[in-house]
Amino acid sequence: MMESLDTDVADAESVGETRDEVVAGVRQHAGQMARELARIEGGDYGRKTFRVDGGEWTVKYEAGDLEFLRFEGRAGLDVYVVSTKQAPDFEPLSRALEHYDALVAAFNDYVAGLEGILDDAPDSFPAVASAAEVVAERDRIVDAFEDAADQMAAQLHRFESGDYGAWAVTVRGTRWELKREVDTASYVRVGGEDGVYLVSQYGAPSARDVREHAGGFRDFVRAFNDEVAELHDDLDAVTL
Template identity: 55%
Template sequence: MTEGLDADVDGMDEVAERRDELAARVRTHAGQIARELAVLQGGDYGQESFDTDGGSWTVKYEAGDVQYLRFDPKSGSETYVVSSKQPPEPGPLETAMADYGNFVAAYNEYVRSFDGLLADVPDEFPEVESTAELVAERDRIVQRIREVGTAMAGELYRYDGEYGTYSTTVSGTRWELKWDGDAVSYLRVGGSDGTYLLSQYGPPSAPEVRRLADDVGAFVEAFNEHVDDLEADLSQVSLGEE
């Protein structure tokens, strides 16, 4: 009754070792294909599929290395020949490797299909116009606006305190100047989503400066009227008979 217990058990070490060796070689080889695909397609990650007589192969790559190589045979279950998990079982691996050469041939044919693709693409282009003169003029105008805004900020600081905002409507659009001390923080036109003629960041675009510059004078005039009104109000304050 115990004769079976005395029988030798065949080990799988040799098969597993051969499987692991083959899987490692495939990973290295498929890794070359993955790197070439990444270079060709110009991205850090992606995938490409190749059809053969035996089925379909899909290579997925990331950061120039193979993430997985999947074989989907025309009959039977798909096999991850290369993956980030465990290696494939020996039987499915053997089936896939019987078609691996066809996969490489399909990849090579895919690469060769791009031969001459860029041969007629021009590499001579028109000269690019410089924006230097336009930008210099834009900056000059913005600097003049900043000088005016700074002068207004200084007057507001002297009269209204350390910081605050002054706003008015010019041509139906809200203009708002914010000051901090005797410096202008921003001059914004058009509300919270409007254009910052002055700010702590970069200047506005040249078209925006052109669109709004003509109204800067009206904004200053409105401010001056505001100051005149304040002076008139103060002149009416009486401290009693002298």
């Protein structure tokens, strides 16, 4: 027959509250280390591991706040003292906290070791050269590209059917393509799908690209003119 069930079950609520208070205190204190690490490392996200006699502590921070505090000790001890998930078990927490002061000392040593690290860093720098003249010259040439491309688009619109079209030719062994919308150039691209856009609705090409392809653009326009001239000759030969 079952024995009496009158024996009271121990209430673990107070023990749990004590554990939660301890973890909350560690979270607040280690959170200061997390914020200082974020300031030192120059970013909102990261982690750093500190080795102590009893094992390793890892402080991970996110958006400047402590994300977790983990202790990996000897004899298989591995506990998240602070985390965004569940609270740690009592016994691993107690063992880990035996080494918490060592973590604080290691952190303080780390910060102290950074003092004076920038003493020899220069605090004055040469004047930065202005790119204004280069940009102005680049824009002048690109404006000429765009003007020529629009004229080509207008001519294409005159003798081709449809409001959208493209014209392509190989110049100096490289493919050039003009795409138009009605009588305005949408783009001029050199070098195929992965090539350089010398005329575009999304911005000007680099000065280096302009320098490299300016001569080719001139030959691109000449090739267009030659094709238009041939077309005129062919039409002149037609008799009705």
